[in-house]
Amino acid sequence: MRLDGRVAVITGGGRGLGEGIARRLAQDGARIAILELVVPNGERVGASIPGARAYEVDVTDLAALSSTLARVREDFGRLDIMINNAGITRDRTLKNMQVDEWDAVIRTNLTGVWNGCKAALPYVVDAGPAGRIISLSSTSYLGNFGQVNYSASKAGVVGLTRTLALEVARWGVTVNAIAPGFIDTAMTRAMPPDVFDRAVSAVPLGRAGQPSDVAGAAAFLASDDAAYVTGQVLFVCGGYTISASHV
Numbered sequence: 270m271r272l273d274g275r276v277a278v279i280t281g282g283g284r285g286l287g288e289g290i291a292r293r294l295a296q297d298g299a300r301i302a303i304l305e306l307v308v309p310n311g312e313r314v315g316a317s318i319p320g321a322r323a324y325e326v327d328v329t330d331l332a333a334l335s336s337t338l339a340r341v342r343e344d345f346g347r348l349d350i351m352i353n354n355a356g357i358t359r360d361r362t363l364k365n366m367q368v369d370e371w372d373a374v375i376r377t378n379l380t381g382v383w384n385g386c387k388a389a390l391p392y393v394v395d396a397g398p399a400g401r402i403i404s405l406s407s408t409s410y411l412g413n414f415g416q417v418n419y420s421a422s423k424a425g426v427v428g429l430t431r432t433l434a435l436e437v438a439r440w441g442v443t444v445n446a447i448a449p450g451f452i453d454t455a456m457t458r459a460m461p462p463d464v465f466d467r468a469v470s471a472v473p474l475g476r477a478g479q480p481s482d483v484a485g486a487a488a489f490l491a492s493d494d495a496a497y498v499t500g501q502v503l504f505v506c507g508g509y510t511i512s513a514s515h516v
């Protein structure tokens with residue numbers, strides 16, 4: 270199995286894409302640490318993956334994240350793969366958006382990713398060429414109505430990823446982002462059904478993505494097969510961004 274012997278941390282691993290990524294990396298042989306704000310969800314996923322452990326953490330809290338990763342390293346003996354997946358939405362047009370909705374999304378989706386990179390850095394550098402940082406961006410970073418906060422946060426993840434890739438390349442560590450398009454999770458099911466259906470109809474492959482589609486991309490980037498891939502954004506969007514409006 271291509272991730273045998275590796276230890277992977279997944280933030281926001283208690284449901285949705287994070288849960289899918291955790292399950293897939295475990296299938297590929299990795300040992301899994303789930304970091305989650307909603308404790309029962311983290312524990313449910315942790316308990317259902319052999320050898321996995323769940324930890325309560327809020328990614329917006331750098332001190333808490335750093336001490337949690339130190340515990341992961343102690344519990345598992347190493348930490349090779351950091352997946353910055355935790356994210357939230359607070360959608361509104363700028364006209365109606367309140368400053369707390371801007372702050373919450375930037376704090377979780379961008380500062381949370383910076384915190385994850387900062388806290389994981391010594392461990393992934395120790396892992397050398399097995400070291401991986403993979404962060405969840407989104408096709409929305411290209412622009413998406415009603416998401417100025419979310420789009421800005423996910424564009425920030427791209428800039429952070431490309432720059433950090435340069436800084437850690439000397440150790441063989443790779444840093445990449447995944448930009449999912451429209452994936453069927455609780456986050457997207459929270460939309461009104463007609464908005465959900467309209468979004469699906471704009472996908473060239475004709476369906477919403479599944480968490481397993483994103484998990485497959487994460488497993489690739491985490492593996493030695495992607496050892497020469499760094500600073501990239503891998504779109505997992507059923508072709509959505511091919512259309513002229515995204516060029």
Ligand SMILES: NC(=O)c1ccc[n+]([C@@H]2O[C@H](COP(=O)([O-])OP(=O)(O)OC[C@H]3O[C@@H](n4cnc5c(N)ncnc54)[C@H](O)[C@@H]3O)[C@@H](O)[C@H]2O)c1
Nearest residue numbers: 281285286306327328354355356405407449451452454456
């Ligand atoms: N679903 C999609 O279509 C889609 C598309 C593009 C990008 N994404 C991104 O993928 C990631 C996962 O999305 P999802 O659809 O699975 O969302 P989700 O809401 O189903 O799951 C997100 C998880 O993150 C956790 N979380 C939120 N804030 C946290 C915090 N401060 N600390 C720790 N954990 C926290 C939540 O408790 C939840 O378990 C997000 O970054 C999201 O922006 C999702």
